[in-house]
Amino acid sequence: MMHKLSNAQIAWRAAQDITDGAYVNLGIGFPEMVAKFQPPDRQAIFHTENGILNFGESPPEGEEDWDLINAGKKAVTLKPGASFFHHADSFAMVRGGHLDVAILGAYEVAETGDLANWSTGPKGVPAVGGAMDLVHGARRVAVITDHVTRDGKPKLVKNCTLPLTGVACVSRVYTSLAVIDIEGGRFVLREKLPGLSLDDLQAVTGAQLVIGGAVGDLIVPEV
Amino acid sequence: MMHKLSNAQIAWRAAQDITDGAYVNLGIGFPEMVAKFQPPDRQAIFHTENGILNFGESPPEGEEDWDLINAGKKAVTLKPGASFFHHADSFAMVRGGHLDVAILGAYEVAETGDLANWSTGPKGVPAVGGAMDLVHGARRVAVITDHVTRDGKPKLVKNCTLPLTGVACVSRVYTSLAVIDIEGGRFVLREKLPGLSLDDLQAVTGAQLVIGGAVGDLIVPEV
């Protein structure tokens, strides 16, 4: 079995690209992990759809205030400089292009930048939340994901087969094997695990990987 | 010369129709006078476009706070229960139909309910302010005006000749001679000065006056 990064390591790598002073929305679930790995010399300000800017970590158990939650309904705390606002103002921040980066999970990402991350098909109860807004809002929409599905199929594909969250919206994908930009409708490889051959990476990728310059080593500490 | 009500008396009459608890916007200039004649047993809450609900009278000269002004840029005061909000919220109140009544001035009102009150033609500098929003906002849009122009021409007309503020927006007109509702594209006479014959009133009105029921006496105290 191929060596790959853990989810925490993928989140760590994504966190390294968040610049000082950036306004960031992390999708619920796995992407929330990115906040833990913010480089300590940079300050990011986190936005949550339900109306908070500059929230912080979860409080200790038993000290939750259930009026102070994030979009995943987890209890959070406030940092100095936090603010509250209503949902229309919150999505004005999103849709209006005021966030520097949104980091989301994915079922599939196409080389066109199309993203599918909200529905696995017609079965069950559909739920979309803020995903379709976030993909059109942030200046940079990044995805963090395992490179393949649990049964080994590519998640980076030529065309999404699942219902779309948004068209041509993703600009960078951090996977368990590589860092890939989406430019001009192509997957452009930026970094890959040092021990991984380009052929092996291509074999688990559902569309052509383009080499657009030096390919860096994707080196991530144990976290 | 025909007996007619003074501006203050027209304003007094309009004030009598403002119910207890009504949210009211008074156009700048002459309509502002309506506030003075609110019956003391009723509380109206006045809205101003620049972001105040429940403002009160002007402060004494020398005690003005120039951050506390109305749409006419006059210094005002606050009543208990006042609130501040930004311009988009202010016009959400207007356009969203949350005001009970707006009382405006007029150059011309047509029997269709069309209103012209913002421009006397292409000469000079045009200025519209909030007039075009107000005519589509309040549940009831009333006009207060002299019945005729300074040179004796009807202001209540079949079709406006001046640039329109809004189409089919006025529901009641308080003039120096009469109170007239606009219903189904007709001027329906509700009240007229006791000494004034219907023919004399019709003679200074630019469209047919319809009698839709009992015509009351328009009796207004000296104010």
Place this chain on the structure above:
Amino acid sequence: MDKSVATMAAAIADIADGMTIMIGGFGGSGAPIELIHALIDRFRATGSPKNLTIVNNNAGNGRIGIAAMIDAGMVAKMVCSFPRSADPRAFTEKYLAGEIGLELVPQGTLAERIRAGGAGIPAFYTPTSYGTDLAKGKPTAQFDGRMYVQERWLKADAAIIKAELADRQGNLTYRKAARNFSPLMAAAASVTIVQATRIVEPGAIDPEAVITPGIFVNRIVEISDAQQEEALMRAGVAY
């Protein structure tokens, strides 16, 4: 002017069968649990209100609040962005059995449609959902080279929301992130009914601190010991 009423029953007396009702809250934060339960009490006693369309970000959690309304059979349709929760049984069971309708709306579009309803904007364009299943059948248009979807305003017959302070004129503040959809819903409904933790005299709220001006509020009832949906849920309470 005094918009306060003495009892929850009086506050919700005119909620009728078939109405569209916006209910404030995002998950448990801001959920007006006591007013929702008062609606359920009335339904149990009189069989009304029923056949309701409920607008909320979610579709209930556990056996309380909106979930309990659904369980009771009062809700014909949910308009929401995320009908999932820690315990979504009430909605899920009825939805999979075809017994409840669902209009799924992206969260930001839901907020903006409600805001448009209150602001007198009958339609607007958003990039959100363009090219997705949720845009099917909706008009699209291009502006400055980018494609957008036309969305319509959303209004309601009534809004039921939770505030922190309310003065007797209906000026409201909210507690922390409990604000969420409530200021928008207050403006988009024909009748807005508020449960406030405390009712104060006009003037007691700083005019700069008012979040929902009283013009958007019709009735207020004081519920000083309001419960938190999330806490009830975790305690396993069923209503």
Place this chain on the structure above:
Amino acid sequence: MDKSVATMAAAIADIADGMTIMIGGFGGSGAPIELIHALIDRFRATGSPKNLTIVNNNAGNGRIGIAAMIDAGMVAKMVCSFPRSADPRAFTEKYLAGEIGLELVPQGTLAERIRAGGAGIPAFYTPTSYGTDLAKGKPTAQFDGRMYVQERWLKADAAIIKAELADRQGNLTYRKAARNFSPLMAAAASVTIVQATRIVEPGAIDPEAVITPGIFVNRIVEISDAQQEEALMRAGVAY
């Protein structure tokens, strides 16, 4: 993160020729007089910025603020609802001489277009101006039996506004009705420059009291002795 800058000159350094600039204020309330005068100082010293499009409710009053910018010849066009004031000479003279452009926008439409610019809504429908000269050439549409006019968002290269408190992250409060257009403009501009009466540390403003969250603000300069346009005007000051 510290968005404060030491001088007005630094705050406005990147305002360039040909930009569209939103300037907060309604009449004198909320007018960022000192920042406007700093722009004039720079123009007098360097000939730039010029050829500006200014968005404001009005078009200047007397010989100060926006009127002084117009007098100085920096303004190519005004986008406003009411280009009249107690002393509108500066605009009136240039307008009647054909030396300045005017886009006249109903006040509520102006506010909503700016709000749309900040909220990523490229177009919306409003009943305002339907059937009038100000709707000429604009698309119209019927919704629920009523006619509406399509209006486009309004954005700017920069917004210049006045706040009361600003923390170093850019969270703002305003003073009374000086709020008016400023929160909308802050969101609709690529760069938002604020003169605040006082700069405080993050945490000093109650998160519930923040009117403009810092995400909309780029630079803040403290002007503790800010002047009021209306007072200057009444004192006959010319800048």
